[in-house]
Amino acid sequence: MPGLEDLYKEIILDHYRNPRNRGELPPPACKTEGFNPLCGDEIVVYAHIVDDHIVDIKMGGQGCSISQSSASMMSQAVKGKSLDEVRKLTGEFKAMMSIPGKDDAPAASESSAAEIEAAKAAASAGDAGNIAGAAEKPDLSMGDLSALKGVVKFPVRIKCAVLSWNTLLEAIEQAS
Amino acid sequence: MGIDVSSIKADFPIFDRQINGKPIVYLDSGATSQKPNAVLDAMDNYYRNHSASVNRGAYTLAAEANDLVDEARQLVADFIGAPNTHEVIFTKNATEAANLFAHSWGRSNLSQGDVVVITEMEHHANIVPWHMLVESNGIELRWIPITDSGELDLSELDVLLDGAKLVSVTAMSNVLGTMNPIRRIADAAHAAGAIMMTDGSQYVPHVPTNVTEMGVDAMIFTGHKMLGPTGVGVFWGTTELLEAMPPFLGGGDMIMQVTKEGFTTNALPHKFEAGTPMVAEIIGLGAAIKYLNNIGMEQVREHEVALTAYALRSLNERFGDDITIHGPSEPASRGGALSMAYKEVHPHDLSQVLDQANVCVRAGHHCAKPLMQVMGVNSTARASLYIYNDEADIDALADALESADDIFGMGF
Numbered sequence: 001m002p003g004l005e006d007l008y009k010e011i012i013l014d015h016y017r018n019p020r021n022r023g024e025l026p027p028p029a030c031k032t033e034g035f036n037p038l039c040g041d042e043i044v045v046y047a048h049i050v051d052d053h054i055v056d057i058k059m060g061g062q063g064c065s066i067s068q069s070s071a072s073m074m075s076q077a078v079k080g081k082s083l084d085e086v087r088k089l090t091g092e093f094k095a096m097m098s099i100p101g102k103d104d105a106p107a108a109s110e111s112s113a114a115e116i117e118a119a120k121a122a123a124s125a126g127d128a129g130n131i132a133g134a135a136e137k138p139d140l141s142m143g144d145l146s147a148l149k150g151v152v153k154f155p156v157r158i159k160c161a162v163l164s165w166n167t168l169l170e171a172i173e174q175a176s
Numbered sequence: 177m178g179i180d181v182s183s184i185k186a187d188f189p190i191f192d193r194q195i196n197g198k199p200i201v202y203l204d205s206g207a208t209s210q211k212p213n214a215v216l217d218a219m220d221n222y223y224r225n226h227s228a229s230v231n232r233g234a235y236t237l238a239a240e241a242n243d244l245v246d247e248a249r250q251l252v253a254d255f256i257g258a259p260n261t262h263e264v265i266f267t268k269n270a271t272e273a274a275n276l277f278a279h280s281w282g283r284s285n286l287s288q289g290d291v292v293v294i295t296e297m298e299h300h301a302n303i304v305p306w307h308m309l310v311e312s313n314g315i316e317l318r319w320i321p322i323t324d325s326g327e328l329d330l331s332e333l334d335v336l337l338d339g340a341k342l343v344s345v346t347a348m349s350n351v352l353g354t355m356n357p358i359r360r361i362a363d364a365a366h367a368a369g370a371i372m373m374t375d376g377s378q379y380v381p382h383v384p385t386n387v388t389e390m391g392v393d394a395m396i397f398t399g400h401k402m403l404g405p406t407g408v409g410v411f412w413g414t415t416e417l418l419e420a421m422p423p424f425l426g427g428g429d430m431i432m433q434v435t436k437e438g439f440t441t442n443a444l445p446h447k448f449e450a451g452t453p454m455v456a457e458i459i460g461l462g463a464a465i466k467y468l469n470n471i472g473m474e475q476v477r478e479h480e481v482a483l484t485a486y487a488l489r490s491l492n493e494r495f496g497d498d499i500t501i502h503g504p505s506e507p508a509s510r511g512g513a514l515s516m517a518y519k520e521v522h523p524h525d526l527s528q529v530l531d532q533a534n535v536c537v538r539a540g541h542h543c544a545k546p547l548m549q550v551m552g553v554n555s556t557a558r559a560s561l562y563i564y565n566d567e568a569d570i571d572a573l574a575d576a577l578e579s580a581d582d583i584f585g586m587g588f
């Protein structure tokens with residue numbers, strides 16, 4: 001069984017305790033909401049997009065340490081970035097969060113230790129994601145976000161980690 | 177004589193299992209219960225020795241399968257004090273039973289402006305089917321509020337019942353453990369000209385149940401929370417109600433006659449059981465009821481009141497203000513569903529930490545989102561008790577809770 005230290009890294013807890021970019025933005029910033037129907041976590045993304053760039057972003061909602069820290073780190077990582085860069089980063093993040101051969105987080109965490117080890121090996125070998133090559137250098141642009149890598153070992157929590165990213169993608173779709 | 181938990185545990189093969197070298201502390205029976213050998217064997221025996229379709233063949237095997245289903249239906253009827261066996265309708269689960277009622281009775285009896293009264297502590301299974309009737313039939317949905325202590329606030333009941341056609345209330349909350357005064361509400365509903373349904377999903381597995389004494393016209397419940405398998409639930413209604421209801425699903429078994437021009441319906445209970453039923457699951461539910469009857473439902477209830485009392489006392493003594501256990505504080509007026517908040521640790525994180533000690537609790541909204549909104553939270557961690565739990569399980573929960581401090585200690 002993977003240890004909790006793989007999940008609750010200090011940097012994750014720091015973002016959970018002191019969420020960055022927390023708050024709201026008035027229109028014309030767009031607002032999108034994401035829900036995890038399994039556990040009730042919710043994320044609100046306020047994104048101010050000008051000339052295909054996220055010029056400002058604020059996060060709202062409530063949930064567990066994983067969903068909230070992922071949202072906080074994401075807000076830091078995407079602020080000021082072009083939409084293309086954000087899409088690419090989202091692809092990289094989701095690749096980091098995916099188990100090979102499965103499009104989405106499995107409903108139950110019945111994966112054997114061997115499966116999880118295989119997932120880790122594959123993830124670092126770069127063939128984890130559905131976006132070709134996305135996971136090749138997972139640590140380069142990920143920064144703090146790579147602290148969330150351990151979530152893959154706890155498959156039920158993957159949905160928590162990707163919730164804010166999916167909500168941001170929706171905001172980008174709305175804006176473009 | 178109380179329940180001998182260790183001999184009960186020995187009947188449940190799952191407790192032979194260890195995860196990471198440690199036993200399982202199963203505190204999620206409110207979501208689904210574990211299954212004793214008696215249930216597994218009964219289902220296995222059907223498939224191995226009596227497998228045949230029911231209601232159709234004249235040969236010996238088919239007759240045996242029929243007998244097994246009839247026996248199970250009789251066991252269910254007796255277990256809930258149903259006056260007639262044909263009033264027990266097998267469904268997939270409680271959710272399907274609620275939908276059967278909403279679809280069949282609701283669609284044909286409710287129209288624009290008719291009132292259905294439910295409560296703020298309902299499971300989605302007793303909410304969404306009525307929301308659907310708001311959309312399809314234009315009914316009005318009214319909510320009995322809850323008090324701060326998690327009980328129904330019945331002070332305005334008469335006002336809420338004005339114009340009501342149906343009142344549908346859970347007998348026991350799956351989040352708060354609250355046991356509601358079903359008889360009192362049923363009497364008030366009838367006086368106001370409404371019929372009364374109760375959701376027995378959390379009640380029937382844990383408390384001696386008699387639908388006649390409860391004064392209800394209909395009840396739903398689900399097999400997998402009462403030691404039975406998944407895939408079987410029950411809709412019970414009075415003969416009068418069921419006779420007046422149009423069929424729900426159409427197809428084989430539910431018909432008396434089919435011509436090119438139309439069909440006529442079969443007698444109860446078959447009128448509401450279209451298609452090949454879940455024979456093995458029905459037999460499994462019958463075996464679960466036999467198992468519970470052998471222990472005695474009075475004993476089951478007594479055990480859970482005592483264990484709930486121990487849990488409330490020991491957790492509150494050990495953690496004081498660091499723990500909040502929602503719902504009524506008096507063990508005798510509640511069931512063993514213990515929703516809690518521990519310090520500021522999010523329920524999802526809490527259940528992850530507890531999992532390290534194989535302590536299984538459920539974190540989430542428990543399919544009761546309107547209740548979560550009223551409580552002002554978006555989720556809780558819930559431990560829920562059954563016959564195979566004992567004080568050691570509560571102690572294991574408490575120890576595991578404390579280990580959350582190692583990770584979430586400072587600043588939370």
Ligand SMILES: Cc1ncc(COP(=O)(O)O)c(C=O)c1O
Binds near residue numbers: 206272299302378409
């Ligand atoms: C009070 C209550 N009602 C209804 C249900 C629905 O049961 P099922 O999912 O088996 O249909 C549940 C179980 O989650 C419940 O706790």
